[in-house]
Amino acid sequence: MTGFRIGTRGSPLALTQAAMVRDALKAAHGIEGEIVVVRTTGDKVQDRPLAEIGGKALWTKELDRALLGGEIDCAVHSMKDVETVRPEAIVIAAMLPRADVRDRLVGAETLAALKPGAVIGTASPRRAAQVKRHRPDVTTVLFRGNVDTRLAKLAAGEADATLLASAGLARLGRHDVGHAVPLQVMLPAPAQGAVGIEVRAGDSRMLGLLAAIDHPATRACVLAERALLAALLADCHSPVAALATIEGAILTIEAELFSEDGSAHVHGMIEGAPEDPMLPAALARDLLDRAPDAVRALFAG
Numbered sequence: 001m002t003g004f005r006i007g008t009r010g011s012p013l014a015l016t017q018a019a020m021v022r023d024a025l026k027a028a029h030g031i032e033g034e035i036v037v038v039r040t041t042g043d044k045v046q047d048r049p050l051a052e053i054g055g056k057a058l059w060t061k062e063l064d065r066a067l068l069g070g071e072i073d074c075a076v077h078s079m080k081d082v083e084t085v086r087p088e089a090i091v092i093a094a095m096l097p098r099a100d101v102r103d104r105l106v107g108a109e110t111l112a113a114l115k116p117g118a119v120i121g122t123a124s125p126r127r128a129a130q131v132k133r134h135r136p137d138v139t140t141v142l143f144r145g146n147v148d149t150r151l152a153k154l155a156a157g158e159a160d161a162t163l164l165a166s167a168g169l170a171r172l173g174r175h176d177v178g179h180a181v182p183l184q185v186m187l188p189a190p191a192q193g194a195v196g197i198e199v200r201a202g203d204s205r206m207l208g209l210l211a212a213i214d215h216p217a218t219r220a221c222v223l224a225e226r227a228l229l230a231a232l233l234a235d236c237h238s239p240v241a242a243l244a245t246i247e248g249a250i251l252t253i254e255a256e257l258f259s260e261d262g263s264a265h266v267h268g269m270i271e272g273a274p275e276d277p278m279l280p281a282a283l284a285r286d287l288l289d290r291a292p293d294a295v296r297a298l299f300a301g
């Protein structure tokens with residue numbers, strides 16, 4: 001059988017994730033895919049908050065084009081960076097088993113241990129709001145770039161601490177960097193820790209190959225978190241945290257929305273059947289109904 005091309009961004013984390021997909025496909029089918037690097041808008045602009053660059057699809061647009069143009073046969077993404085609304089001609093064919101979903105604090109053992117008035121480097125409105133909720137005295141500075149760039153900025157003293165996804169650190173072999181923040185203190189971003197693989201909607205060969213490496217529980221949870229985001233009309237720049245889990249035949253979604261400075265927030269939880277498409281929308285409605293004004297203003301238009 002002929003091979004296939006696996007499209008990915010060129011960051012060390014993206015390349016590692018693409019290699020995980022290539023290895024899983026080789027183990028399942030004995031076919032070795034070729035990794036093709038595609039440079040995305042998000043990779044080119046490093047000095048501004050992503051929310052300011054405007055336009056969406058910062059990490060996906062060029063990979064979408066390469067996929068639809070037949071230059072690649074699948075595209076590997078951190079699901080956290082994939083918009084909730086995707087082109088009709090592209091489908092998520094598989095997700096790898098989810099990694100540790102927590103954030104890790106680098107530069108202090110706990111949020112409580114940060115020195116008074118500490119400066120946190122982050123580009124994430126969610127992380128900024130969550131930290132300020134627990135520590136109203138801290139301020140944030142913009143930290144962008146890949147994991148190594150952010151760690152270098154921290155080492156150079158541009159901030160006292162930073163937060164990074166445990167999943168990304170672990171995949172880069174840096175399990176020991178920082179300290180995991182408990183889920184009770186910080187819920188993760190929707191889809192954090194999940195790697196997804198997209199293909200052309202009509203490509204039955206790639207759909208078949210990828211079905212063999214899909215992790216259904218991860219897919220159900222991540223799709224529920226994405227549906228919640230969509231129902232909130234939110235995106236990865238919105239201060240929203242969400243985590244779905246499956247136990248037995250019950251899917252539980254927990255979520256929290258914040259005001260920009262974290263001083264206002266609303267928390268909610270819902271459980272039901274994993275395949276119930278109304279579950280995320282029902283949680284979104286409940287959260288928006290109960291949200292303080294400073295939170296509601298940031299969501300649902």
Ligand SMILES: NCc1[nH]cc(CCC(=O)O)c1CC(=O)O
Pocket residue numbers: 078079080081163164165166167168191192193194195
């Ligand atoms: N927004 C960047 C991004 N996208 C995915 C990950 C980490 C891996 C993951 O969550 O799957 C990261 C870095 C981070 O947040 O520390």
